[in-house]
Amino acid sequence: MDTAERYRRFATAEARGHSPTYERLATAIADLPDLLALIDELPPARRQPNLLLAAVRFLGGPVDDVAAFREWTRVHWARVRATMLERRTQTNEPGRCSVLLPVLARLPQPLALIEVGASAGLCLYPDRYRYRYDGGTALGPSDSAVVLECDTTGAVPLPATLPEVVWRAGVDLNPLDVADPQDARWLECLVWPEQHQRLARLRDALRIARVEPPTLVRGDLNGTIRDLVAAAPGEATPVVLHSAVLAYLPPEERETFTATMRELGCPWISNEAPGVLPTVDRRLPAGPPSDRLLFTLALNEHPLARTGPHGQRLEWLPARTAP
Numbered sequence: 544m545d546t547a548e549r550y551r552r553f554a555t556a557e558a559r560g561h562s563p564t565y566e567r568l569a570t571a572i573a574d575l576p577d578l579l580a581l582i583d584e585l586p587p588a589r590r591q592p593n594l595l596l597a598a599v600r601f602l603g604g605p606v607d608d609v610a611a612f613r614e615w616t617r618v619h620w621a622r623v624r625a626t627m628l629e630r631r632t633q634t635n636e637p638g639r640c641s642v643l644l645p646v647l648a649r650l651p652q653p654l655a656l657i658e659v660g661a662s663a664g665l666c667l668y669p670d671r672y673r674y675r676y677d678g679g680t681a682l683g684p685s686d687s688a689v690v691l692e693c694d695t696t697g698a699v700p701l702p703a704t705l706p707e708v709v710w711r712a713g714v715d716l717n718p719l720d721v722a723d724p725q726d727a728r729w730l731e732c733l734v735w736p737e738q739h740q741r742l743a744r745l746r747d748a749l750r751i752a753r754v755e756p757p758t759l760v761r762g763d764l765n766g767t768i769r770d771l772v773a774a775a776p777g778e779a780t781p782v783v784l785h786s787a788v789l790a791y792l793p794p795e796e797r798e799t800f801t802a803t804m805r806e807l808g809c810p811w812i813s814n815e816a817p818g819v820l821p822t823v824d825r826r827l828p829a830g831p832p833s834d835r836l837l838f839t840l841a842l843n844e845h846p847l848a849r850t851g852p853h854g855q856r857l858e859w860l861p862a863r864t865a866p
Contacts, residue, residue, distance in 0.1 A: 546582050546590055547573040553592040557836055562735035564606055565596060571609040578613060581620055588791070589627050593634070597732040598626040606736060631717055634733045635662035637748040638741070638854035639786045640669040641676070641693035642840055643812060645857070646847065648702030650782060650810050653709040655775035659764040659800075660788030661713025663721050663730060664757035665748045670708045672748075676701055676857075688747040697848070697859030709779050711757045714767045718759035721752040741853065764788075765799050772807055783807075786814040787838065787852065801844075813841045814850060828860065 544552070554569035569592050572578050582590050595616075596606065602622055605611040616623055647654060647669055656667050673683035673690045676699070681690065683705055695701075719726040727749055734742045760767055768783065775781035783804060789797050797819065804811045816838055817824060823841045837858070840848040849858040 546579050549590065550592050558592075558735070562737050564736040565592070568596060568606060568609060568612060571613075575613060578616060581617070581624075585624065585627060591632055593632045593733065594627050594630070595623070597632070597729070598623050598630065600732040600736075601626060601630070601729055630729055632733065633660075633662040633715070633717070633719060633730070634787070635665045635719070635730055635745070635748075636741070636786075636853045637665045637668070637672060637689060637744060638691050638693075639666055639814060639850075640672055641674055641691040641854045642814060642848065642850040642857045643784060643786075644669055644674060644705070645700050645702060646812050646840070646842055647706040647782065648704070649700065650706070651780045653707040653779045655710035655779035655781045656708055656712070657768070657771045657775065657781060657783045658711075658713040659715075659768060659783065659785045660791075661715045661718065661757070661759055663719040663726065663749070663752065664711065664713045664759055665721075665745075665752055666784070666786065667708075667711035667713060667757045668748070668751055670705045671751050687751070689744055689751060691744075691854065693854060693857055695857045695859065698862070699848070699857055699859045710776050712760070712771055712774070713757055714760045714762055714764050714771060716761070716763065718761055721749050721756055764792075765796060765803065768800070768803060769807065772809055781809045782812065783809060784812040784814075787816065789813070789815050789819045804843075811843050813844075814838050815841075820844065 550569045550573040554566045558566035558569055582595065599612065599616055600606055602619065604615045604619065658664065658667055671684065671687060673681050673687040675681045675690060676693050676695050719730065730745060731742060734745060772781045772783065813820060813823065822844045823839055823846050827839065827846050836852055837849040838852055839846050840850050846860055848860055850856060
C-alpha cells in the first residue's frame with residue numbers, strides 16, 4: 544500500500560464518523576504530491592496519518608483548514624519531521640479498560656498487571672476507574688473522576704466487583720512520564736480534534752496515575768517480558784495485557800512474543816486488530832462488517848469478544864470460542 548492509499552484508507556476506515564477534521568485532512572493529503580513526497584522521506588513505520596497529524600498539532604500547526612495545514616507543514620517540515628522521528632503513536636486510551644474488565648475480574652485474584660506497549664501506563668488502573676455498561680448502574684469507586692461508558696451485545700460476563708490489583712508495571716520503547724507536561728501534551732495531541740470527552744477523560748486519568756505512578760521499563764517487549772513476569776509478587780496472578788500494540792511489530796517479532804507467552808503460561812489478554820494474531824483470527828466466527836474497525840479481545844489466543852478501538856463497544860462472542 545503506497546502512502547496516498549494509506550491516507551485514503553485512514554480517512555474512510557478510521558476517521559469517518561469519528562473525526563470530520565481528520566477525515567478531511569487525510570483525504571486531502573492523499574491528493575497532494577508535495578506533502579506525500581515529504582512523508583515518503585520518512586521510514587515506512589513513521590508515515591502514519593495519526594503521527595503526522597498529531598505532530599503538527601503538537602507544534603501548534605493548524606488543522607481546521609486544508610490549505611493552511613498544507614502551507615504550514617511545508618514551511619515547518621524540518622520540525623514536523625524531527626517530531627515524527629522522535630515521537631510515536633502512543634495513544635493511551637483508559638477507555639479500553641472497560642473491555643478488559645470482564646476478563647480481569649474472572650482471573651484468580653489478586654492481580655499483578657504487566658502491560659506491553661504501555662505508553663504512560665493508563666490502562667494499568669482498571670481498579671481506579673468507574674464503569675457504566677449500557678447506561679446502567681455504575682460500578683467502581685464512587686469518587687473516581689474517570690467514568691467509562693461502554694455499550695455491549697451478547698452474554699457479556701459483567702463483574703459484580705472490580706479486580707484487586709496489587710502491582711502494576713509495563714514496558715515501552717519510549718515510556719511516557721505522567722508527570723512530564725510535554726509527554727502529557729503529546730498524549731493529548733493523539734486524541735482526535737472533535738473527541739472532547741476522550742480528552743477530558745485522558746486528563747482525569749493522568750491525574751489518577753500521578754498519585755501512584757506505574758513502574759515503566761524502557762525496552763523491547765521481547766527482551767523484557769520474562770523479567771517483568773518474574774518480578775511480579777508471588778502472591779499475585781501475573782497478567783500480561785496489550786491493546787493495539789503488536790501491529791507495530793514485524794511478523795517474526797510477533798511470533799517470538801507469542802511463543803514466549805505460551806511458554807510463560809500466565810494469563811495473556813490481547814486486544815488487537817484483525818490480522819495481527821493469526822491464531823486468534825482462525826478461531827473467530829464470520830468477520831465483522833468491513834465498514835467497522837473492531838479489535839478482537841482474546842485470552843491466551845482464544846477470542847472472547849469484538850471491541851471498539853477506544854473501549855466504547857464490547858460484542859461478546861458465542862461461548863464456543865472461549866477457552
